[in-house]
Amino acid sequence: xxxxxxxxxxxxxxxxxxxxxxxxxxxxxxxxxxxxxxxxxxxxxxxxxxxxxxxxxxxxxxxxxxxxxxxxxxxxxxxxxxxxxxxxxxxxxxxxxxxxxxxxxxxxxxxxxxxxxxxxxxxxxxxxxxxxxxxxxxxxxxxxxxxxxxxxxxxxxxxxxxxxxxxxxxxxxxxxxxxxxxxxxxxxxxxxxxxxxxxxxxxxxxxxxxxxxxxxxxxxxxxxxxxxxxxxxxxxxxxxxxxxxxxxxxxxxxxxxxx
Numbered sequence: 001x002x003x004x005x006x007x008x009x010x011x012x013x014x015x016x017x018x019x020x021x022x023x024x025x026x027x028x029x030x031x032x033x034x035x036x037x038x039x040x041x042x043x044x045x046x047x048x049x050x051x052x053x054x055x056x057x058x059x060x061x062x063x064x065x066x067x068x069x070x071x072x073x074x075x076x077x078x079x080x081x082x083x084x085x086x087x088x089x090x091x092x093x094x095x096x097x098x099x100x101x102x103x104x105x106x107x108x109x110x111x112x113x114x115x116x117x118x119x120x121x122x123x124x125x126x127x128x129x130x131x132x133x134x135x136x137x138x139x140x141x142x143x144x145x146x147x148x149x150x151x152x153x154x155x156x157x158x159x160x161x162x163x164x165x166x167x168x169x170x171x172x173x174x175x176x177x178x179x180x181x182x183x184x185x186x187x188x189x190x191x192x193x194x195x196x197x198x199x200x201x202x203x204x205x206x207x208x209x210x211x212x213x214x215x216x217x218x219x220x221x222x223x224x225x226x227x228x229x230x231x232x233x234x235x236x237x238x239x240x241x242x243x244x245x246x247x248x249x250x251x252x253x254x255x256x257x258x259x
Contacts, residue, residue, distance in 0.1 A: 003035040003059070004246040005231065006253040007224040008178050009096070009130065009158045009206035012039040012060070013049035016210075025223055026057065032225035034059055035250055036259065040096050040130060040158075042067035044078045047085055054090035061257065063093040063130055071114035072106035079117060086125050092257040094122040095130025096158060099143070102135040112143065119147040128154035128256055134161070141170060150174035154256050159208050164193040171202045176256055178204040181214035181222065184233045195234045204256065205230045205249045 017025065029037065039054060040063040041047030050062035064085045066074050085091065097118035099111050106114075122129040129149060133140035149155050150173055159180040160167060167177050177198055183191045195203075205227055207214075213222035214229040228246075235245040253259075 003033055004243065004250055005032075005034050005227050006205070006250040007034060007037040007207050007209070007227040008156070008204040008253045008256075009040050009180070010037050010209040010224045011042065011046070011211075012037065012053050012209070012224070013041060013046040014210055015046065015049070029059070029224055030057070033228065034224055036061060036253065036257075037224045038063055038092060038130075038253075038257065040093075041065050042096060043070040043073065044081055044085075047082065051085060051088045051091065054088075061090050061092045061259070062088065063095045064088075064091050065093075065095040065097045065118055065130065066114055067096050067132060068098050068100040068111040068115065069103065069105040071111045074114055082118075083121060083125075086121070086127060091127075092259065093128040093130050093156075094118050094125070095156075096132045097129065098132035098134075099136040099140045100132060100134045101137070101139075115140070115143060116147055119144065119149045123147075123149065123152045126153050128152075128156060128258070130156045130158050132158060141173070141175075145173070153258070156204065156256065158206060159212065160194060161191065162194070163190055164197040167194045167198050171198060176202055176204055176252070178206045179230060179234065180206045180208050181212040181218075181226070181230060183237075184214040184229060185218070186215075192237060196237050200238070200245070200248050201252065203234075203249055204253050205234065205245075 039050040054062040209222040
């Protein structure tokens with residue numbers, strides 16, 4: 001089976017898996033047509049787990065960071081540990097970092113501070129940055145501009161949920177846009193337009209597993225093997241062969257993460 005898919009964002013490190021569930025998941029991913037998966041940390045503990053997963057599988061790489069939901073729990077000691085974790089050989093990005101004003105699980109001022117610190121850490125270490133932006137009203141991109149994030153190794157807006165016009169504007173700044181399972185949802189017209197209109201060279205695909213399961217498996221736990229359905233939907237929308245979209249987004253991800 002050709003390994004032509006790259007899941008640019010998953011949470012294999014999710015702490016909710018039992019040992020047996022994790023073993024079964026890893027076996028499924030071993031057998032899937034996945035060239036690479038980036039296992040993305042959302043706090044210090046999950047970042048450690050992501051590194052362990054990357055060390056255990058040749059197709060797995062890790063990103064190290066703190067999600068805005070978990071920003072309130074980041075101590076100075078935790079931040080210094082993140083800095084050390086970035087030195088691990090298979091860490092390819094800082095993240096996911098950003099702003100989430102939808103759930104506000106951390107105070108907004110704390111989210112902003114932790115986001116800025118991680119942007120600076122990405123610039124300091126010359127690592128790409130994976131950004132979570134939900135309902136910030138454009139503030140996340142303004143922070144990226146203020147911190148000169150676009151002068152660094154790359155900025156990825158993961159699981160992009162904005163309009164095609166916004167996506168094109170952000171690509172003009174230097175962002176890469178990642179599309180996830182919601183592109184397959186019947187009523188998600190915004191993401192469909194993004195998938196149709198942005199340059200393929202600026203696009204990555206992802207699952208955000210175990211969340212955002214694509215059709216036809218919506219309602220069940222997601223995993224990286226399902227990134228195939230994201231690629232197939234984008235191919236359908238753009239009138240391209242599935243293999244062309246899979247190969248292009250895989251090469252884009254290799255380039256973005258420096259593999």
